[in-house]
Amino acid sequence: MLKSAKIHKYFLNNKYIVLDVNSGGVHVVDKIVYDILDLYEGKSLSDIVESLNELYDKNSIVDAYNEISNLVEDGLLFSDESDIDFSYNNDNIIKAMCLHVAHDCNLKCSYCFASQGNFKGERSLMSLDIGKKSLEFLVLNSGNRRNLEVDFFGGEPLMNFELVKDLVSYGRQIEKQYNKKFRFTITTNGVLLDDDKINFINENMDNIVLSLDGRKEINDNMRQTINGNGSYDLILPKFKKMVNKRGDKDYYIRGTFTNKNIDFLNDAMDFYNHGFKKISIEPVVTSEDMEYALREEHLDKVLAEYEKFSKEYINIKRKDKDFYFFHFMIDLTQGPCIIKRAVGCGAGSEYIAVTPEGDIYPCHQFVGEKEFLLGNINEGILNTNIRNKFKNSNVYTKEECKNCWAKFYCSGGCHANAYYSHGDVSKPYRLGCEMEKKRIECSISILANLED
Amino acid sequence: MKYIKTLSGKNLKDTAAKGGCGECQTSCQSACKTSCTVGNQKCENKNN
Numbered sequence: 020m021l022k023s024a025k026i027h028k029y030f031l032n033n034k035y036i037v038l039d040v041n042s043g044g045v046h047v048v049d050k051i052v053y054d055i056l057d058l059y060e061g062k063s064l065s066d067i068v069e070s071l072n073e074l075y076d077k078n079s080i081v082d083a084y085n086e087i088s089n090l091v092e093d094g095l096l097f098s099d100e101s102d103i104d105f106s107y108n109n110d111n112i113i114k115a116m117c118l119h120v121a122h123d124c125n126l127k128c129s130y131c132f133a134s135q136g137n138f139k140g141e142r143s144l145m146s147l148d149i150g151k152k153s154l155e156f157l158v159l160n161s162g163n164r165r166n167l168e169v170d171f172f173g174g175e176p177l178m179n180f181e182l183v184k185d186l187v188s189y190g191r192q193i194e195k196q197y198n199k200k201f202r203f204t205i206t207t208n209g210v211l212l213d214d215d216k217i218n219f220i221n222e223n224m225d226n227i228v229l230s231l232d233g234r235k236e237i238n239d240n241m242r243q244t245i246n247g248n249g250s251y252d253l254i255l256p257k258f259k260k261m262v263n264k265r266g267d268k269d270y271y272i273r274g275t276f277t278n279k280n281i282d283f284l285n286d287a288m289d290f291y292n293h294g295f296k297k298i299s300i301e302p303v304v305t306s307e308d309m310e311y312a313l314r315e316e317h318l319d320k321v322l323a324e325y326e327k328f329s330k331e332y333i334n335i336k337r338k339d340k341d342f343y344f345f346h347f348m349i350d351l352t353q354g355p356c357i358i359k360r361a362v363g364c365g366a367g368s369e370y371i372a373v374t375p376e377g378d379i380y381p382c383h384q385f386v387g388e389k390e391f392l393l394g395n396i397n398e399g400i401l402n403t404n405i406r407n408k409f410k411n412s413n414v415y416t417k418e419e420c421k422n423c424w425a426k427f428y429c430s431g432g433c434h435a436n437a438y439y440s441h442g443d444v445s446k447p448y449r450l451g452c453e454m455e456k457k458r459i460e461c462s463i464s465i466l467a468n469l470e471d
Numbered sequence: 472m473k474y475i476k477t478l479s480g481k482n483l484k485d486t487a488a489k490g491g492c493g494e495c496q497t498s499c500q501s502a503c504k505t506s507c508t509v510g511n512q513k514c515e516n517k518n519n
Contacts, residue, residue: 043483049474083474090475094482101484107491115497132505164493166515170500204500228502271502299502345502348511351479355512356490360483363509364499383504427483428510433499436506451506459510466478 025097027424028056031464032329037096038463040424044095045351047467051075051083059087060097103357107410108368111400113160115168115365117372117383118153118186120145121179125210126250128242130275130303130311136174138374138387144179145375149396150186153373156396158197167194170204170228172372172383177211187223206230206273208242210250212257217264226269229258233274233286233300240279241311255293262295271345273299277311281320284328287344291335299345302454304384304436318450322457329461333468349428349462360414363430367393367409381409384435409434412445419447429455492516 028037035053037046048056054074058067068080075083090096122143124136136142154169161167169190171183183205190201205220206228220227231254232238239249262270272295276283283300290298302321305312313321328344335342354360364370367381374386377396385391394401412434414426432455436448494515498508 041484043479043481044477045479047476047478052474086472086475089472090477093480094484095477095480098482098484101487103484103487108493112493114493115500117500166494166496168497168500172504202496206504226501228504273502273504275505297502301503301505304505345511346508350511350513352481353514355495355509355514356486356492356516357483358487358491359495359512359514360509365497366499369493370497370499382499428508430498430509433506455506455508458508462511463478470476470478 024422024424025099026056028053029460031326031460032333032468034464034467036460036463036467038424039090039096039098040427041100042095042098043351043354043357043427044090044098045463046090046096047470049083051079052087055080055083055087059084103361105358105361105415107358107362107413108365110162111160111368111406112162112164113157113369113371114164114166115170115370116153116157117170117172117370118145118150119173119372119374119383119386120150120171120176120182120186121174122375123178124173124175124208125178125245126175126208126242127245130241130277130305130309132304132384133174134387138174140374140387143375145182147182147185149373149375149377150182151189152377152396154186154190154193154201156373156399158193158199160399161199165198166200166202168202168204170206172206175208175210176205177207177209177216180211180216184219187219202226204228208250209254209257209261210244212261217257217261221261221265221268224268226271227261227265228299229261229270229272231255231258231272231274231290232276233280233283234289237280237286238274241275241277259294269297271297271299273301275301275303276313277303278313278317279311281317281324284324284331287328288331291342296339296341297343297345302451304439306439313450315450318453321454325454325457325461329465332461333465336465336469346458347462347465349459349466351463351466357427360427360430362410362413364433366434367391367406381405382435384433385438408444412437417445417447419452423452425452425456425459428459486514489516 202225204226235251414420440448
């Protein structure tokens with residue numbers, strides 16, 4: 020590895036920040052340290068004093084140099100890459116499932132990666148038999164993992180809500196039998212929400228993801244009903260009601276931004292002003308040929324918007340600690356281990372998606388791509404080549420990741436983003452990388468400011 | 472220290488020994504469904 024890739028330093032939101040790539044060390048430093056770090060590995064102390072003597076007095080340079088040296092000795096600056104005995108999921112344990120209970124939808128969002136709900140196939144609803152077998156499959160393939168995740172997904176899962184209820188009940192029954200704990204979640208557009216569904220979901224789902232795009236005009240441009248009308252006025256009151264009744268339980272209101280709303284901070288603020296505190300706004304996933312796609316020409320503006328958002332985020336967090344933007348959340352003290360950070364989401368190995376017919380794909384974004392069909396819940400994983408391909412795509416095997424400072428934060432990025440941009444799950448999506456790097460920089464600068 | 476404030480002094484390399492238990496949340500399931508951010512996930516292994 021190049022020495023220069025051992026640390027990453029940047030200035031943002033009035034903080035000089037230094038990340039030690041291999042140890043995960045994060046430091047907020049004075050400008051003098053920031054400047055010495057440029058010279059530290061190539062020059063002696065006396066040379067550094069000579070180089071910086073017009074900017075700083077000698078004693079300060081020596082003191083700052085010694086502080087750096089202490090961290091180097093502690094392995095928290097300029098640390099080398101370690102030889103990790105890297106074996107991942109040798110037993111092919113599965114612990115998370117995206118359950119496509121409905122390949123049908125009651126909206127026709129322009130950017131939908133599910134092709135307006137049917138994933139390029141027939142419109143269909145999952146049967147109780149397939150649903151139960153899916154939960155059994157998860158339990159039986161989960162080895163000694165206790166926490167199992169099931170996200171009810173679609174299409175639109177509320178279009179098959181009786182099944183959702185039946186499967187929650189069945190899950191509660193078999194988790195006792197097998198000493199497991201199901202964490203149920205649901206991702207919904209909210210069209211069919213009513214009091215009964217709200218109550219059931221709030222009672223039974225650990226987390227909910229509510230799809231809406233922020234400002235009314237932005238939402239209604241992309242998220243339209245089957246009749247071609249905007250969906251905002253129909254959905255917003257339902258989501259408000261749901262979140263109000265939810266209490267402390269987790270939720271995210273989740274929007275998508277396209278090149279039509281690169282000023283997505285305004286959408287985040289629209290959410291916030293409507294009382295939503297837990298927000299996720301994601302870059303659209305689509306072919307670059309689509310008119311609304313994010314392309315290289317949009318990148319600078321997107322990165323600037325993240326920075327702008329981070330400044331506003333700091334202001335809001337100082338008054339309201341309960342405000343969260345998913346991609347600005349970072350846990351530097353209790354974050355994941357290096358193995359999790361190296362392998363990422365686990366798609367195709369620990370995490371699978373199951374269609375209404377019981378077909379298994381590496382994740383929800385690959386559903387319908389026949390070359391990624393892994394198997395089915397009756398026969399299990401049949402295409403072990405695909406599973407191995409996913410298992411072996413990590414930050415140590417992806418060329419672009421090896422020398423990247425962000426690898427232990429993003430974990431190699433999204434396999435689907437990689438595949439849809441390059442036709443290869445092992446080649447990260449460049450725009451996605453740049454956005455993720457900016458989000459990490461913002462997250463840490465936010466933390467540094469809030470620590471004051 | 473006078474010039475440096477360390478926000479994270481936990482060495483990732485030390486987490487390799489007891490890591491990889493797999494009990495933590497699948498990152499993509501929690502909020503995004505279309506990207507991958509692992510750095511913001513919590514470790515659920517109390518031994519780590």
